[in-house]
Amino acid sequence: MNIPTEFHIGGIYMPPLLIAAILGTIVAVATARLLNRYRLSRYFFYPPLVFVSLIIIYTVLLGDFLIPF
Numbered sequence: 484m485n486i487p488t489e490f491h492i493g494g495i496y497m498p499p500l501l502i503a504a505i506l507g508t509i510v511a512v513a514t515a516r517l518l519n520r521y522r523l524s525r526y527f528f529y530p531p532l533v534f535v536s537l538i539i540i541y542t543v544l545l546g547d548f549l550i551p552f
Contacts, residue, residue, distance in 0.1 A: 499550045500542075506549075507542030514541075 489496040515534050518524040527533045 500546060503546035503550050504542050506545050508538050510541045510545070511537040
């Protein structure tokens with residue numbers, strides 16, 4: 484079984500959690516833009532905290548299901 488412990492991108496070795504965090508941030512930005520576009524973020528008490536929590540949730544989900552550690 485060949486499980487990568489590091490990703491090789493352009494000659495630079497990166498840990499899988501960094502890749503999951505970058506992808507989680509990109510997906511969270513897209514979700515926050517959709518929430519702002521449809522004016523759903525006005526129902527949140529503190530939208531920046533929701534954005535940080537979305538980053539954490541997406542990072543954990545992407546790390547568990549898409550990127551093998």
